Amino acid sequence: MPTVASRSLQDFDPLDEALRPPFDESDEERAIRLAEEAEAKRISQAIDESIRAERQSQKKRSIVRLLLLGQSESGKSTTLRHFQRLYTPNAFREERILWRSVIQLNIVRSVRTIIDALSSVRLPPIDSGGEDSDDGGPNIPQELEFLKMRLTPLRHIEALLIAKLIPASEDDALSQLGGSSISNYKSHRSRSSERSWQSQEVFVRPGATWKGALASGSRTNGPPILSGDTGFGMRDEAQEVLHSCSDDILALWNDKLVREVLRRRKIRLEEFPGFFLNDLERVTALDYAPNDDDVLRARLKTVGVSEYRCEMEASAGRESGTEWRIVDVGGSRSQVPTWVPFFDDVDAIIFLAPISGFDQVLAEDRSVNRLEDSVLLWKAVCSNRLLANVDLVLFLNKCDILDAKLKSGIRLSKYVRSYADRPNDLETASKYFRSKFSAIHREYSPLPRKFYGFCTSVTDTSTTAGILASVRDMVVRRHLKQSRLL
Numbered sequence: 001m002p003t004v005a006s007r008s009l010q011d012f013d014p015l016d017e018a019l020r021p022p023f024d025e026s027d028e029e030r031a032i033r034l035a036e037e038a039e040a041k042r043i044s045q046a047i048d049e050s051i052r053a054e055r056q057s058q059k060k061r062s063i064v065r066l067l068l069l070g071q072s073e074s075g076k077s078t079t080l081r082h083f084q085r086l087y088t089p090n091a092f093r094e095e096r097i098l099w100r101s102v103i104q105l106n107i108v109r110s111v112r113t114i115i116d117a118l119s120s121v122r123l124p125p126i127d128s129g130g131e132d133s134d135d136g137g138p139n140i141p142q143e144l145e146f147l148k149m150r151l152t153p154l155r156h157i158e159a160l161l162i163a164k165l166i167p168a169s170e171d172d173a174l175s176q177l178g179g180s181s182i183s184n185y186k187s188h189r190s191r192s193s194e195r196s197w198q199s200q201e202v203f204v205r206p207g208a209t210w211k212g213a214l215a216s217g218s219r220t221n222g223p224p225i226l227s228g229d230t231g232f233g234m235r236d237e238a239q240e241v242l243h244s245c246s247d248d249i250l251a252l253w254n255d256k257l258v259r260e261v262l263r264r265r266k267i268r269l270e271e272f273p274g275f276f277l278n279d280l281e282r283v284t285a286l287d288y289a290p291n292d293d294d295v296l297r298a299r300l301k302t303v304g305v306s307e308y309r310c311e312m313e314a315s316a317g318r319e320s321g322t323e324w325r326i327v328d329v330g331g332s333r334s335q336v337p338t339w340v341p342f343f344d345d346v347d348a349i350i351f352l353a354p355i356s357g358f359d360q361v362l363a364e365d366r367s368v369n370r371l372e373d374s375v376l377l378w379k380a381v382c383s384n385r386l387l388a389n390v391d392l393v394l395f396l397n398k399c400d401i402l403d404a405k406l407k408s409g410i411r412l413s414k415y416v417r418s419y420a421d422r423p424n425d426l427e428t429a430s431k432y433f434r435s436k437f438s439a440i441h442r443e444y445s446p447l448p449r450k451f452y453g454f455c456t457s458v459t460d461t462s463t464t465a466g467i468l469a470s471v472r473d474m475v476v477r478r479h480l481k482q483s484r485l486l
């Protein structure tokens, strides 16, 4: 047996030495020692486990999970952008320039809507009593035909923007999602150049992928034309083409006959998502950089689910250090099954019901009224047992559009019979919808819970900031209460 003196000092480990069993240990002593060691190991593992569980629960306590639900175009992604604008303003500001491509595509789409409307309608002269002609001869004046021709470069721009927004690598990611939207997407992508004026709405998966593609594209596209803090300062072909077509687009949009065609076809373009034709001079300027309002008004459809993480700023007081995970989902019908896995472990849900859609149908199923669809979704969410303990916050959204529609003389009672002869104004209508949705909440919730309902226009920065602050306070208060019960 080597002694301390016979080994070098580096080899000597006092702990090892202390734990070494005595060399004259009997069998009985050995059994007792082994049993004691096993017990010590068990206790140590139990302590490790409790530390791990404590850390886990600490982590859970400081993460607030918020889910955004509602049909397509209800305003979920806009609400998410609003949260980002309020609580991670620097990141939001830095990303604004990336939205320019989306806004460009939105403008091209508005032009396409007008041109589609012109090509499908044969009009009699405006003063001939307002009935559509079926004599087969087009009544579109030559100047408009020339305008249309001069706008053909926009087809190329549309294809360019789609390729920019949806990098080829997205194909694989999207094909995993299955469903009809994927086939739409594929046909859209493959045939976009030849049939761009009738193509489907462009969509991308949320999150950084398209932004990453745009950011790297912006850095490699030629000499700078922008400067200052507006973004990457790079040449932008789409912006140049839009700038050169700006007068023609404006002439098209302001044309009396165009307005008449749109009116007769009940196309209220100003209320379409991503409408920028009233800001054409500003948004087609060569040095255009989107402002906050533009980013909130831009339209980019979501497919799939993405989780956005945001750390509340220190000024949020007791919430500082709280991480928010906001989940944004695609709202079209084929996307609804993708919501369910996110019902687990959620603190609150903001459900958006765009009440301006009372006279509209779903884009994906033209036999379904949008308001009816929202009501059905709301019933399903309220009655879902997985969500029985989750706070539901209802945004009766797009109140600004509802207001404009009612003011323009569209009668709500024509579409919602039970509205009967109530006054056709925003205040009465929003109160009416609030009480209907609140009654469903009460009737369908598996357990009693408080109803939080707001009438919103989430593109309006001034009114929405206050509402989101109240929602944030409410969710955090609930979250803290729940986590104390853990």
Ligand SMILES: Nc1nc2c(ncn2[C@@H]2O[C@H](COP(=O)(O)OP(=O)(O)OP(=O)(O)O)[C@@H](O)[C@H]2O)c(=O)[nH]1
Binding pocket: 070, 071, 072, 073, 074, 075, 076, 077, 078, 079, 272, 273, 274, 275, 296, 297, 298, 299, 300, 301, 302, 303, 329, 330, 331, 332, 397, 398, 399, 400, 401, 456, 457, 458, 459, 460
């Ligand atoms: N005028 C007005 N426009 C709104 C309002 N809320 C959203 N929008 C616009 O409506 C469009 C659709 O909003 P999104 O946030 O993209 O809708 P979404 O629910 O995310 O839709 P999907 O991604 O298809 O599920 C965008 O162009 C928004 O700017 C609102 O309250 N008023």
Ligand SMILES: [Mg+2]
Binding pocket: 076, 077, 078, 300, 301, 302, 328, 329, 330, 331
């Ligand atoms: Mg969306």
